[in-house]
Amino acid sequence: MTETRIDRRFAKLKAEDRAGLVTFVSAGDPDPETSKRILAGLPAAGADIIELGMPFSDPMADGPAIQASSLRALKAGQRMTKTLGMVAEFRKSDNETPIVLMGYYNPIYVYGNERFLADAVKAGVDGLIVVDVPPEADEELCLPALAVGLNFIRLATPTTDAKRLPKVLANTSGFVYYVSITGITGAAAPDVAKVHGEVKRIKAATTLPVAVGFGVKTGEQAQSIAKGADAVVVGSALVSAIEKSLGENGAATGETVPAVLDLVKGLAAALRSR
Amino acid sequence: MTTTSTADAKLNSYRSGPDERGHFGLFGGRFVAETLMPLILDLEQAYKDAKADPAFHAELEYLNTFYAGRPSPLYFAERLTEHFRAESKTGGGAKVYFKRDELNHTGSHKINNCLGQILLARRMGKTRIIAETGAGQHGVAVATVCARFGLPCEIYMGATDVKRQSPNVARMYMLGAKVNPVTSGAGTLKDAMNEALRDWVTNVENTYYIIGTAAGPHPYPELVRDFQSIIGKEVREQMMAAEGRLPDTLVACIGGGSNAIGLFHPFLDDEKVKIFGVEAGGHGLEVPNGHAASMNGGSPGVLHGNRTYLLQDDDGQILEGHSISAGLDYPGVGPEHSWLKDTGRVKYVSVTDKEALEAFQLCARQEGIIPALEPAHALAHVMKLAPTLPQNDILVMNMCGRGDKDVFAVAGYLGIAI
Ligand SMILES: Cc1ncc(COP(=O)(O)O)c(C=O)c1O
Numbered sequence: 001m002t003e004t005r006i007d008r009r010f011a012k013l014k015a016e017d018r019a020g021l022v023t024f025v026s027a028g029d030p031d032p033e034t035s036k037r038i039l040a041g042l043p044a045a046g047a048d049i050i051e052l053g054m055p056f057s058d059p060m061a062d063g064p065a066i067q068a069s070s071l072r073a074l075k076a077g078q079r080m081t082k083t084l085g086m087v088a089e090f091r092k093s094d095n096e097t098p099i100v101l102m103g104y105y106n107p108i109y110v111y112g113n114e115r116f117l118a119d120a121v122k123a124g125v126d127g128l129i130v131v132d133v134p135p136e137a138d139e140e141l142c143l144p145a146l147a148v149g150l151n152f153i154r155l156a157t158p159t160t161d162a163k164r165l166p167k168v169l170a171n172t173s174g175f176v177y178y179v180s181i182t183g184i185t186g187a188a189a190p191d192v193a194k195v196h197g198e199v200k201r202i203k204a205a206t207t208l209p210v211a212v213g214f215g216v217k218t219g220e221q222a223q224s225i226a227k228g229a230d231a232v233v234v235g236s237a238l239v240s241a242i243e244k245s246l247g248e249n250g251a252a253t254g255e256t257v258p259a260v261l262d263l264v265k266g267l268a269a270a271l272r273s274r
Numbered sequence: 275m276t277t278t279s280t281a282d283a284k285l286n287s288y289r290s291g292p293d294e295r296g297h298f299g300l301f302g303g304r305f306v307a308e309t310l311m312p313l314i315l316d317l318e319q320a321y322k323d324a325k326a327d328p329a330f331h332a333e334l335e336y337l338n339t340f341y342a343g344r345p346s347p348l349y350f351a352e353r354l355t356e357h358f359r360a361e362s363k364t365g366g367g368a369k370v371y372f373k374r375d376e377l378n379h380t381g382s383h384k385i386n387n388c389l390g391q392i393l394l395a396r397r398m399g400k401t402r403i404i405a406e407t408g409a410g411q412h413g414v415a416v417a418t419v420c421a422r423f424g425l426p427c428e429i430y431m432g433a434t435d436v437k438r439q440s441p442n443v444a445r446m447y448m449l450g451a452k453v454n455p456v457t458s459g460a461g462t463l464k465d466a467m468n469e470a471l472r473d474w475v476t477n478v479e480n481t482y483y484i485i486g487t488a489a490g491p492h493p494y495p496e497l498v499r500d501f502q503s504i505i506g507k508e509v510r511e512q513m514m515a516a517e518g519r520l521p522d523t524l525v526a527c528i529g530g531g532s533n534a535i536g537l538f539h540p541f542l543d544d545e546k547v548k549i550f551g552v553e554a555g556g557h558g559l560e561v562p563n564g565h566a567a568s569m570n571g572g573s574p575g576v577l578h579g580n581r582t583y584l585l586q587d588d589d590g591q592i593l594e595g596h597s598i599s600a601g602l603d604y605p606g607v608g609p610e611h612s613w614l615k616d617t618g619r620v621k622y623v624s625v626t627d628k629e630a631l632e633a634f635q636l637c638a639r640q641e642g643i644i645p646a647l648e649p650a651h652a653l654a655h656v657m658k659l660a661p662t663l664p665q666n667d668i669l670v671m672n673m674c675g676r677g678d679k680d681v682f683a684v685a686g687y688l689g690i691a692i
Pocket of ligand 1: 382383408409410411412486487488527528529530531532533534600601602646648649674675676
């Protein structure tokens with residue numbers, strides 16, 4: 001497989017000797033226009049890699065914050081075509097920052113796997129995280145994605161034991177996303193010492209970079225989780241910041257874009273100051 | 275996309291599925307988050323081991339007999355049969371039997387599955403049970419087996435369903451279960467299932483999830499079907515005793531499809547047996563998002579761990595659907611039914627809320643049996659079908675639940691002040 005933006009970004013992070021910041025927001029949250037402005041502002045605010053959520057009506061592995069974010073986006077008319085359109089527009093002014101689309105399988109399946117992969121490549125997407133397609137179903141989406149040059153990033157979890165880990169890593173590319181807790185997004189903070197041990201375990205089994213996510217909310221947490229890892233993922237905290245910034249009618253306010261970007265700046269600063 | 279066997283492939287048997295990866299043709303599979311994957315692989319192994327263990331079967335049979343009250347009777351519905359014959363314009367009118375699974379302990383077929391799964395949970399050493407419920411019949415059956423085996427349980431139930439099935443909520447409390455109302459979405463079965471899955475991901479180490487229908491990730495559709503197949507196996511024996519031959523026609527309602535597959539599966543290879551599954555037509559199939567007929571009004575997609583027919587929009591977002599019956603108000607269906615639909619072995623039809631309410635009343639007055647609103651859907655189709663069949667056609671309908679839970683809601687719909 002040829003080098004992707006994700007590979008280049010991790011090489012750069014390594015050269016700078018720091019852990020990267022991976023940010024998650026849902027495409028179209030709280031509305032298409034505001035969401036575009038958030039996306040456009042993320043790199044300058046310090047996001048090294050962008051995870052862009054493809055909203056789904058039934059996000060089974062997500063907690064209340066990302067559920068609400070997904071539903072806000074859908075209510076504001078988000079669709080897969082618009083999500084891909086957002087990426088294409090972003091790429092006009094940024095050809096470096098990797099974008100990983102993250103979500104559930106059904107909206108992809110209904111769009112049509114082949115058509116989706118082709119359109120994602122065309123839009124400038126770099127990788128995919130599809131929560132509910134395990135390695136047992138690699139021929140469905142993972143292998144076709146790799147074939148068109150997209151990274152397919154898998155989640156490894158505390159329940160991914162030594163016996164199973166090779167299976168999870170087999171077709172993973174770009175990076176490995178270590179889920180720091182058994183639970184849904186936005187849940188309780190992970191036990192840092194335990195996570196360090198787990199990241200070591202994963203790194204011993206792969207040469208890929210490892211990003212750690214689930215439950216990271218503050219700069220301090222990000223900083224301590226980052227030790228030994230290659231990147232830290234923050235999602236629920238960002239979409240919660242969107243939620244808190246909304247007006248009484250649920251619409252975006254002047255606070256919305258800065259609320260997210262300021263939080264990202266703080267997290268990025270914490271990760272650079274270790 | 276994998277299509278290991280397609281609808282037009284010539285099949286030796288309709289009873290050999292799923293394949294080793296849980297597929298029924300295009301449908302089924304294991305579409306779950308990584309956190310759950312090791313557990314469902316464990317479950318698959320535990321179920322394989324249990325199936326090969328005579329002690330497991332002996333214990334289940336004992337519980338079925340002395341705790342649940344099996345076998346349930348196969349009952350000749352004589353007055354309804356007369357009624358259909360009087361209605362028939364062709365001098366026909368099938369001979370109608372009910373499989374009386376509403377007489378089981380806890381009042382529905384759901385106990386068949388719960389007894390099987392609680393034994394599996396114990397074999398796996400799990401110490402906490404969770405479940406989703408729509409009508410509350412599955413929740414009651416889960417709470418019952420948890421009480422019987424001394425395990426704590428939490429039941430997720432949509433807030434809308436908590437209201438319309440309140441008698442069952444009270445029963446779950448009495449049985450010691452914790453009921454968690456779910457307010458996301460329309461507050462119905464789909465949302466309860468999402469929430470149960472979130473609990474499971476969080477408590478995967480000690481928790482067993484008793485799914486209430488023949489859906490979800492492999493091996494659930496298979497094991498729920500196997501535990502429910504006692505319905506069809508008994509019907510075969512009982513019909514041989516009553517009529518000296520197999521029935522001609524089978525009818526059952528379809529929510530997720532567990533009572534239906536339980537009746538149908540032992541007959542799938544008896545080609546002469548006509549099989550009908552009845553979906554919830556709600557306000558009518560022509561009303562957008564106004565029904566819960568995922569096969570007649572939906573398209574294939576992936577939800578809750580399996581690929582199957584779903585109610586969804588063209589962007590792959592799941593619709594809430596609607597049915598008067600909380601137990602049928604689900605935007606998906608078990609994957610084996612999706613496959614049986616595409617192969618053409620089973621014919622899936624739908625009836626409306628209104629037709630189900632009429633059947634509910636007819637059954638109460640003609641047979642002295644108050645059916646649950648779910649099998650009232652099956653009966654509504656029997657009302658259309660039986661008069662068109664010849665008098666020597668033997669029809670079996672699965673009376674899979676009693677209507678005690680529905681009497682307040684139905685009284686409300688009919689404007690009866692209690
Ligand atoms: C009496 C009864 N019948 C049918 C159903 C629908 O489920 P299934 O299609 O799995 O039998 C329910 C579900 O709650 C029920 O309570």
